[in-house]
Each structure stands twice: as C-alpha cells, then as structure tokens.
Amino acid sequence: MVINQQEEKATTTASPHPEVTKLRELVYELKIEQVMTQQVITVSPDDSMRHLKEVLRLNRISGAPVVHDGGLAGIISIEDLIRALEAGKIDVKVGEKMTTEVQTVFADESIIQAVNKFARLGFGRLPVVDRQGKLVGMLTQGDVVRGLLRQLEMEYHEEEIHHYRASHIFEDIVSDQTGLILRYKVKAQDFVRCGEAASKLKRALERLGAKPTAVRRVAIASYEAETNLVIHTTKGGELIAEIQPQKIRIVSVDSGPGIPDIEKALQPGYSTAPEWIREMGFGAGMGLNNIQTCADEMHLNSKVNVGTRLEIFINL
Amino acid sequence: MTLAEVLSIIEGKPISADLDLSRKVSMACGADLMSDVLAFTHAGTLLMTGLTNPQVVRTAEMAGIVAIVFVRGKLPPPETIALAQDKDIPLLASKYTMYETCGRLYQTGLPSCGLFRLTADSWSEGSASSSNPPA
Known part of the structure; x- marks a missing residue:
C-alpha cells in the first residue's frame, strides 16, 4: 500500500528527481x-x-x-x-x-x-x-x-533468463529442506586473492535475489572469516555456505594452529596478527567482533594444534 | 552529492578510466583500518583512505562503498586499479591530507557515516523508497 501511494505521488507532483x-x-x-x-x-x-x-x-x-x-x-x-x-x-x-x-x-x-x-x-x-x-x-x-524496440526486447530477454536462472530456484526445486551448498577453498597467506570467496558468495546471493541488507551482512562476515583463514592458519581452510530460503549458514574450518584462548580472541582489539598484516589495514582485533555483529547466531570452537571451526547463521 | 561534486570540492582527480561521475554518495568516512570500515560504514558511503592495496577495494565491495578517495596524492598500484575496474568501484585521488580532504567534504554538509541516520541498512520493503538522504 505504501508503495502504491508513493507511485501515485510521483506521477501527480513534479518531483525534483524525475524518474528516469x-x-x-x-x-x-x-x-x-x-x-x-x-x-x-x-x-x-x-x-x-x-x-x-x-x-x-x-x-x-x-x-x-x-x-x-x-x-x-x-x-x-x-x-x-x-x-x-x-x-x-x-x-x-x-x-x-x-x-x-x-x-x-x-x-x-x-x-x-x-x-x-x-x-x-x-x-x-x-x-x-x-x-x-x-x-x-x-x-x-x-x-x-525500431532500434529502441530491438534493444528493449534484448534487455527484456536477458532479464528473463537472468531471473529464471537464479531467483526461482527455491520455488522450482522442492524438497522438505532445500539448501544450496557453496564451498570455497582459502589458501593461507595468499593476501592477493583474499576476499574472492566472499565476493563470489556475495554475487551468488545477489543472483538469488536476497535483500541488500542481508547480502551486506553475509559479505562482511564471510570476508572477515576468509581474512582470518588467510592471516592465521598454517594450511588454509575452507568456507562453506549453505543457503536456504530463509537463512544462510556459513562455516569456516581449518586445521590449525587453533585458538588458545577463545574468550580473549573475542575481545575487541585483541589481535595476534603480524605487523605486515596490520600495515594492510587488517589485524586490528575486530574481525570476530564484526562477524558477531553481522550474524544472528555464532558458534566458535577451537583446539590448539587441531583446528578452528566457526559457524554462523544469518537470516535472509 | 555526486562524484563530480566530490572531485571539485577536494580538487581531486579521477584514477579509474571511464568514471561515472553522476554516481551519488550520501555520507563519508575516513579510515586506514579496514576492519573499522567493515564495522561502521553503511551502503552508500564514500571512503577516504591512505591505504592503496587491493584489499581496500575488496573491503569496499563487501561494505557497499560507492567510491574510494586516496588521500595525500597517493596513487594505487596497478593491481588495485584493475580490481576496482573489475568490481566497478570508482577510484579518486586527492592531493590533500586525510584531515583536509575529509574537512572539505564535511564543510559542505556531507555527513559522517557514524552520524548518518540510516535508511539503507534498515531497509524494509515499504520504507526504502520513502527515505531521502540529507542533501
């Protein structure tokens, strides 16, 4: 209803920003x-x-x-x-x-x-x-x-394909619990490519038609998790996202070195990141806090010399 | 505020090729700590920073930053420019310091992202189109 009213308003009054x-x-x-x-x-x-x-x-x-x-x-x-x-x-x-x-x-x-x-x-x-x-x-x-019609038709067609490809997937594929699983391998110390997994996940959610605010929370949380894998792990790790119609579950797993004191690690500003990471604008001890802020639910488990598992849920 | 207006206020230069100067920013933030950018900015922000590595662009992508201004006349390395091109995030350069670049913009009324009363992040279906960002 609200939207209708606005549309009416937009057509009856001369808006300073005419709709293009x-x-x-x-x-x-x-x-x-x-x-x-x-x-x-x-x-x-x-x-x-x-x-x-x-x-x-x-x-x-x-x-x-x-x-x-x-x-x-x-x-x-x-x-x-x-x-x-x-x-x-x-x-x-x-x-x-x-x-x-x-x-x-x-x-x-x-x-x-x-x-x-x-x-x-x-x-x-x-x-x-x-x-x-x-x-x-x-x-x-x-x-x-003719040129305008041709172009409009082309763009309409593209939009149709685009729309079909992604956003209807949860309506088209029916099960008692449908989920889409995306796995991303993250290499340790590879700062050049750090962020690619989060970027791809963000794009996937956009394609699925998720709300921009939810997409942003997922992007930030997964980027921080990916950054942690790059900075802190010895052998890298994996980001696994399970997208469901109403929520997304993101799991970050690695095989070490593990966090000795989880409580400390969760304190804002506490960081064990090396100097070269800090020079790049990271490692300020805000990563896990940022993830916590973005997530609706977060679980962190870690064992020294075994590995760390971070699991978060974000409602879409 | 459009990017064209931003450029004229900070007497800056575009770094990206084929820059769309009609894009709009509704607030701004100055930071060298990318975690802070991720924590405190909102979609629609203009970022001022002294860092030039590609992770700045990644951060901007995740946080929904509209454009990045590099302060103190720093120019980013080619890999940063390439990534920004790829992610469609305009890069601008300011010869002024962080303090002065921010100050010039703040003086014209561009709000800080910390004080910006958020519309974009509290988007619900109906209210999104009704909220006008401050001029």
Whole structure:
C-alpha cells in the first residue's frame, strides 16, 4: 500500500528527481550508428532529375543524399522532384535542385541528438556522417523506433533468463529442506586473492535475489572469516555456505594452529596478527567482533594444534 | 552529492578510466583500518583512505562503498586499479591530507557515516523508497 501511494505521488507532483525510465535511458545510451541504415542509396549532383525519379521509384524511398567525391554535397527529396516536374525541368541536374545546407548527425552521437533534431526540424530523415564528414548512413524516425524496440526486447530477454536462472530456484526445486551448498577453498597467506570467496558468495546471493541488507551482512562476515583463514592458519581452510530460503549458514574450518584462548580472541582489539598484516589495514582485533555483529547466531570452537571451526547463521 | 561534486570540492582527480561521475554518495568516512570500515560504514558511503592495496577495494565491495578517495596524492598500484575496474568501484585521488580532504567534504554538509541516520541498512520493503538522504 505504501508503495502504491508513493507511485501515485510521483506521477501527480513534479518531483525534483524525475524518474528516469528505461526508454529515456536508452535514448541516451544508444548511439546513432547502432540504429541507422548503413546501406545508403545515393545520387550524384551530375545525375538528372529523371534518373533520381527512377532511383526513388525503384527503391521506394522519398529522398536521397547527394554525394560528390566521397563527401556529402547535399540532399534531395521527392518534393524537389515534384517541383521540378511541375516546372517541366525533369532533365536538369540534381546538383541544381538539391538542398546544399544539409542538417546531419554524427554517427557516434546518442540518438537523443537525432530525436531533438527530428522534433525541431520536422525532417523525415537525416544523413549520418562520421567526424571527417564522410557519409556513413541514413537515419529515419522509423530507424530510431525500431532500434529502441530491438534493444528493449534484448534487455527484456536477458532479464528473463537472468531471473529464471537464479531467483526461482527455491520455488522450482522442492524438497522438505532445500539448501544450496557453496564451498570455497582459502589458501593461507595468499593476501592477493583474499576476499574472492566472499565476493563470489556475495554475487551468488545477489543472483538469488536476497535483500541488500542481508547480502551486506553475509559479505562482511564471510570476508572477515576468509581474512582470518588467510592471516592465521598454517594450511588454509575452507568456507562453506549453505543457503536456504530463509537463512544462510556459513562455516569456516581449518586445521590449525587453533585458538588458545577463545574468550580473549573475542575481545575487541585483541589481535595476534603480524605487523605486515596490520600495515594492510587488517589485524586490528575486530574481525570476530564484526562477524558477531553481522550474524544472528555464532558458534566458535577451537583446539590448539587441531583446528578452528566457526559457524554462523544469518537470516535472509 | 555526486562524484563530480566530490572531485571539485577536494580538487581531486579521477584514477579509474571511464568514471561515472553522476554516481551519488550520501555520507563519508575516513579510515586506514579496514576492519573499522567493515564495522561502521553503511551502503552508500564514500571512503577516504591512505591505504592503496587491493584489499581496500575488496573491503569496499563487501561494505557497499560507492567510491574510494586516496588521500595525500597517493596513487594505487596497478593491481588495485584493475580490481576496482573489475568490481566497478570508482577510484579518486586527492592531493590533500586525510584531515583536509575529509574537512572539505564535511564543510559542505556531507555527513559522517557514524552520524548518518540510516535508511539503507534498515531497509524494509515499504520504507526504502520513502527515505531521502540529507542533501
């Protein structure tokens, strides 16, 4: 209900931050070269208006750019042809009847530039040139509409696939207790790659459509756990995440050296991290506290020379 | 506040290529201790730091940091820039010290993440879109 009210409000009052629709975004995003017609039918200024008539008729077009020596010399339309016919000047050259001050758009401009020009000038088509002035295509309002529709369709399709791939998994695969298990091996002392496991887990949850706040808590907790494996273990360890529809269980296990005094380790600021770790901004003795803050439930067990097992639950 | 405004206030420079300067930050934090960043920041934060290793980018990714400003004219190593590119986190540089960079931004009204009355982190379905971050 609240959302509905807001939507209504947004449409009735002029908001200082107007909502940017997908279509509006695309008008700025798409480039003219992506939607223009590349095969352009051209005429030469030395062609006769009679020749032009045939070109227009055979190709079912209502105008053509006039190209001379590779450059755009002008534009000629069916209206120019009709005027020439009325005046009985069907055999004069295109060069005499064409419009020489041609409005063009650049291929690498956004289509918003073309849309504005169409609206302002009322033309049916605009020649597209590159930055050197060479004719590279033609653009009609139809091209713009077709280009936008094609892009929208493509993005819609992608979204459909994307949506299907992940977020419905718990509805599609039914059991009494469905869980998705992701395992990540974490190497000891490998600080360069530290964070990759947490990053992948974060992305997985996003793909599954979890709430941003829950994703953030999982990301921070698993990152701290991963960092602990990298900093403190002798042989690395493993991060195991079991994702269920309502909650996630993350287990971090390693095979040593183990924590001699768990109570001390849980004190904020207590750290056994070496100097080089501290120089990187870690090892301040806040890791386990951060994990505890993010988790809804946390269990820590450790035995010296055997290993450590940290288990946390976060409600999704 | 947009990243473009941030850059003009701190007289900074973009480090990342093809930076989207229209992205918005709603609060800021200055820290060299990444655990503090993870503990005290909220999604939508601008991070000022003197550390330049790739773990800063990792931390930003996990904490939902919008962009990172490296202070004192420090430039990050290529691996940090590459990781930021990969994670789509803009990097900026400030020639000023941490204190002055933060001070300049604070003076214009960009709140500290500690005092920011949190909307993003207390997201519930209905309230999320109604809360406006302070200007």
